[in-house]
Amino acid sequence: MHYRRRRIDSQVPGIEARYSWRGGGSMSERVPIVYIVDDDEVTRSYFDAVLSTANVRCCRVESASSFLEMYDPDQPGCLLLDVQMPGMTGPELQHELNLRGAIIPVIFISSHAGVPTAVEAMLHGAFDFLQKPVSHEVLLVRVRDALDYDAGNRAALRQHDQMSTRFVALTARERDVLALLIAGHSNKVMASEMGLSERTVEVYRARIMKKTASRSLAQLVRMAMEMQLMPSSPQRAKATRANRQPGRRP
Structure with a gap:
């Protein structure tokens, strides 16, 4: 499958992107992006700073609606998603992504949500649910696991598509x-x-x-x-x- 690099417009309201390429991989290959969707600028900056220590490419987004406007389902990565935000909430965004058949792993992060909210999110396919504050070590491990999970899913889908073409x-x-x-x-x-x-x-x-x-x-x-x-x-x-x-x- 051919991937065309799609630049995220950092001038779009609500979107702040940092571009970096990990390792020595080909520039023609899509590098995973960690989308940080949170209405709190301090939280977005903190997560971005932590992930930058592992040279992870991030895109900071201040609202769920802004994320939906720019999200490309063919883009590998994962989603760090706040639960409570003005307008569309985190669970509502998850529901919309499920309706669209999106496979991006969702890691919920919240400082107020209780066990019922976490259970509900996991039942609807969330990859993980973390309670704020999140330590550097935990954040890096969970994000790495989510990116590995996404890569495995996309590889399986590509293989399935290839087999489907043969059987058709x-x-x-x-x-x-x-x-x-x-x-x-x-x-x-x-x-x-x-x-x-x-x-x-x-x-x-x-x-x-x-x-x-x-x-x-x-x-x-x-x-x-x-x-x-x-x-x-x-x-x-x-x-x-x-x-x-x-x-x-x-």
Whole structure:
């Protein structure tokens, strides 16, 4: 997946950005950003200063609405989010992000919220919930964990997208063969059920392995499971049966 670097306009009201690149990575790669969303300027500056000691790139935002205006879902990173803010609150922002299908890890930070608020936030997918004041060590560890978690999620999504592209390339007939193949049927049984010769089934199998870049049947089955194409699925089984039309040519 190609990422285009998107500059955050530091002139936009409510947004203060600090640009730095970590390590010796390529400038063409997106560097994770820690978004600090808090209406208190002192808190924003403190978190930014602490994270700068680890050369972490930050973007300070004074309101939830300002964050929504500039947030790019393709940008890796995490969100340090205050609970109580004027206008849209932290939990309300989390709810909006959930509606949009955002995967950015959210670390809530609050000086007043109690256990019920923390539990509610975690139930709705928050990565962590910290009580102010937050020590340097705790902040750095939790942010590092959140960034690692986000990187893992995005890598998994990229892999899933690549597999999806491969499986989409299969023809309807190849999908039928795939369903029977991962169900454990032999070439002879598949040929009988589909009204094909065993040689034709072998050709389809070879095409499937090539298109999905599978090195073994075990790998093909694993990928099919991840793509939810296993024949144990009632929907897939029904679709497979519907595709087996009498007299249909391969």
